[in-house]
């Protein structure tokens with residue numbers, strides 16, 4: 075299967091791995107060329123408004139009903155879905171973990187998925203889960219699809235190659251990809267191990283945020299999103315297909331690769347994006363704007379401006395604001411914030427928040443810069459400073475994120491995390507408008 079991409083976000087694409095495999099001017103001819111079967115994959119209700127109507131037509135060696143069979147329920151390992159309340163005994167609090175080592179034993183994209191949080195309700199198609207992928211093995215003759223939502227995969231260490239029904243997507247740290255709900259794939263590792271953060275979106279699909287007064291350019295630009303060209307496997311070997319469906323895992327044995335789509339057209343397809351292409355817009359005079367200015371993609375809920383999930387990044391940029399406390403302010407937020415660090419240092423947490431680690435600042439729980447970041451940002455001359463070699467991100471949800479037992483028992487959970495605010499001493503002195511520092 076070859077790599078090759080088409081540029082654009084949400085376009086109606088068309089691509090064929092063999093000439094004339096795509097029917098012209100119709101979707102479902104009496105006989106498709108090359109003896110292919112025509113099949114529609116719908117990501118939205120048939121009658122969804124045009125703006126969020128998503129479907130593709132696939133021309134494949136076998137209809138996907140032939141890549142199905144008698145499903146058996148299998149052990150779901152460390153994968154959890156919402157609602158999953160009460161699994162963790164930990165009281166509420168600000169939480170942070172160091173990077174989790176790749177566990178022993180063979181761990182592929184399925185057995186290497188470890189759920190950290192769940193939010194909302196998978197069957198109500200609303201909410202999300204944050205997982206870690208800790209993998210040391212490629213999927214061989216083994217395929218997967220997630221009926222419960224689309225997967226946003228954020229590579230952190232090691233490169234991943236997704237062989238999908240629609241073609242091949244390769245990502246490295248700094249890049250992300252989206253595999254839509256229902257799309258079958260197999261994940262290969264480029265090296266011995268890989269670590270990624272995975273956001274499972276149970277709700278409406280990720281889209282680009284409106285830019286409002288920013289205008290037509292900057293932030294994530296549509297042309298930088300890449301969708302694979304058609305590429306297929308014609309391979310008849312005993313294989314398995316695993317499905318995540320309403321929170322459970324099921325497996326069926328099949329006699330061939332289900333990645334047998336020779337041509338496809340439509341707007342429901344996987345894609346990737348290089349986060350280093352993101353063009354941030356920020357404060358060029360004073361004050362620290364809301365982090366929503368760094369939204370890469372948003373998965374809306376029914377309530378306008380109140381996202382099911384916002385995918386936000388904190389990329390390399392200049393900090394130039396004057397007479398301004400430049401790091402994030404202290405805050406409490408109705409939304410819940412799961413953060414990860416792909417590489418470098420995050421300005422609000424110079425220590426303890428390490429690449430591969432993650433933190434959870436849940437609904438209404440206060441947080442902000444640690445004592446040393448506060449000290450540093452509150453003193454000194456405010457010259458322009460370039461924040462280099464840094465890439466953090468946030469999965470921010472309107473729903474509280476419930477911890478899994480697995481996450482609550484991780485050895486890398488930092489029990490002393492809240493001590494990072496210990497040094498924030500009382501500075502108040504009613505007799506001095508300008509206190510000494």
Ligand SMILES: O=C(O)Cc1cc(O)ccc1O
Nearest residue numbers: 364365401402403411422441
């Ligand atoms: O808590 C965090 O570090 C994320 C964050 C960053 C920011 O610049 C403003 C608000 C916010 O929640």
Ligand SMILES: [Fe+2]
Nearest residue numbers: 405411435441
């Ligand atoms: Fe925050």
